[in-house]
Amino acid sequence: MIASSILPGFRFRLADLLRRPEDEALLDDPVYADFVLPGWQRDRARAEAERRRAEAAARRAEAMAARLRELGIEPDDIRD
Structure with a gap:
């Protein structure tokens, strides 16, 4: 896991850089969910x-x- 010392909460898995998961998969991943595509997250919450x-x-x-x-x-x- 690589974490930013400048951007709190910003972190990623080195393996994901190679795997390049789909954006939608990142929404449900606890590593990325706090900062990935906040507009999508709001839209998903509204739809639900x-x-x-x-x-x-x-x-x-x-x-x-x-x-x-x-x-x-x-x-x-x-x-x-």
Whole structure:
């Protein structure tokens, strides 16, 4: 491992200089994750948050549809 004395946290594996891993692989590597492609990391975090929000919304919608069915109302029959 080679670490910078000037840039805190900047370090790399000598073997990676030869192997040249894909950028996306570096995002998940604990050696590089703190400083590699911060824009990608933010985009990935935003996409994950959106995925979780969409899943939660889908669960709420399904719960509401189930409740309507319990009341004898078919959700597909409801119009705007």
